[in-house]
Amino acid sequence: MGSKENNQGLVRPANFQGPRLLGGSKFVKEIGHNHRAALSNITNFKREASGNDVAGDKKLSNLGHRPITRRFAAQMVQQCPKESEEVIVTTLVPNPSGVRDCDQEIKKLNSSTVNPSGLVDCEIIDVEDSEDEDSDAVPMYVKHTEAMLDEIDRMEEDEESEDPIMDIDTSCVKDQLSVVEYIDDIYAHYRKTENQSCVSPRYMAQQPDINEKMRAILIDWLIEVHYKFELMEETLFLTINLIDRFLERQVVVRKKLQLVGVTAMLLACKYEEVSVPIVEDFVLISDKAYTRKDVLDMEKSMVNKLQFNFSVPTPYVFMRRFLKAAQSDKKLELLSFFLIELCLVEHEMLKFPPSLLAAAAIYTAQCSLSRFKQWSKTSEWYTNYSExxxxxxxxxxxxxxxxxxxxxLTGVHRKYSTWKFGYAAKAEPAEFLLNP
Incomplete structure (x- = not known):
């Protein structure tokens, strides 16, 4: 068996791009500076066979295929001093016929001076010690090999330091509800249509009897109603979307604003919930300010004004996808929802599309928990938003x-100050983000 030093498989070209998981730092460690192998067949050893040199052949064959170093030369002299003068150093460059041309090397060896010990007086280059000598004395193959290995080291270090983009759907391939085959198309459609479900941040200018503060009071109250009824999270986000879209299209008097809110939640429950609260529940929660007929009439008015379009991408659908990309735990998830529910109350946040609100909530929550800016390449890839x-x-x-x-308005803070929501409201704000 040939030694590893002449094994061609241990040397790779400088632009080698093998799979990261198959090589990595372990691959570099095997061919590192401490155990670097030179290019294959740098030095081959041959001798002319003769009838009286059978024993010498066996001795040379036991030495294996190794480059001539000072230590190896001493070993050859000790084991077979007579045969060592007949060693022929072949070149790396083959001739056009494909056979190595050793005539020039043989002539050089024959014309060289033989010292009293019988050895050919030729210069032996020790690869291991060559770094201490003058760079001009280092053979070209050593320089080239060193350059290739340094390039491999540099490429591996760059790959390890780079934040990799992960495939967040790999673990859900067998889950049919995750629809991995279509998930990218679904969210591409959400991104394409989200602007159609947004409203103008200045739509309140068209309302003569209500304003932004009244809207904030209504939504803060609805968040508490949603919590009391123990409804699904997506129901809340759809409720707020229905309210804003309706108010953008229809003038509403002040005394009907709460009716719009409870009716919007009723419609959202019918769209999202499995067990839907009845109309009387909403009449009771509004302190019987409205009758059953008032709720049903407003329901009819809203669905007609909105043209029965309830399938809209709210911030919730983006939150779920982006939290998965952020590899979130329960703490990050609860804090992210706390921040985005605070935004639902604020009228000025209507200027941001749902996907941006979701991404910013997760980013802000990460910064709050880690106390430094944090936004991975994976999150940037799946959200399409840079930091x-x-x-x-x-x-x-x-x-x-x-x-x-x-x-x-402290409804959201009270909700997320409970054990059920992990006391997320108690987290320290990421105030360092306010500094430019």
Whole structure:
């Protein structure tokens, strides 16, 4: 068996791009500086056979195929001093016929001076010690090999330091409800249609009898109603979307604003919930300010004005996907939802599309928990938002977080200050994000 030093499989070209998981740092370690193998067949050893040199052949065959180093030369002299003068050093470059041309090397050896010990007086280059000598004395094959190995080291270090983009759907291939085959197309459609479900942040200018503060009071109250009824999370986000879209299209008087809110929640429950609250539940929660007929009439007016279009991408659908990309735990998930529910109350956040709100909420929550800016390549890939694009929205979220407990509307803060929601409201705001 040939030694590893002449094994061609241990040397790779400088642009080798093998799979990361199959090689990695372990591959570099095997061919590192401490155990580097030179290019294959750098030096081959041959001798002219003769009838009296059978024993010498056996001795040379036991030495294996190794480059001539000082230590190896000493070993050859000790084992077979007579045969060592007949060693022929072959070149790396083959002739056109494909056979190595050793005539020049033989002539050089024959014309060289033989010292008294019988050895050919030729210069032996020790690859291991060549780094200590002058660079001009280092053979070209050593330089080339060193350059290739250094390039491999550099490429592996770059790959390890780079934040890899993960495939977040690999673990869900066997889950039919995850629809891995279509999930990218689904979210591409959400991104394409989300602007159609958004409203103008200035639509309140068209309402003569209500304003942004009244809207904030209504939504803060609905968040508490949603919590009391123990409804699904997506129901809340769809409720707020229905309210804003209806108010953009229909003028509403002040005394009917709460009716719009409870009716929107009733419609969202019919669309999202399995067990839907009855109309009387909403009449009772509004302190019987409206009758059953009032709720049903408003329901009819809303579905006609919205043209029965309830299939809209709310921030919730993006939150679920982006949290998966962020590899979130329960703590990050609850804090992210706390921040985005604070945004539901604020009228000025209507200027941001749902996907941006979701991405910014997760980014802000990560910064709050880790106490430093954190946004992975995987999150950037699946959200289509860079860290810079999230800064404006994220800073607003931090200000809402700061005043969540002391402001006039504290429904969201009370909700997320409970054990059920992991006391997420108690987290420290990421105030360092406010610094430019």
């Amino acid at each position: 810079d694009e999230l800064q404006e929205c994220s800073r607003l979220m931090v200000t809402f977080h700061q005043k969540a407990e002391t402001g006039r």
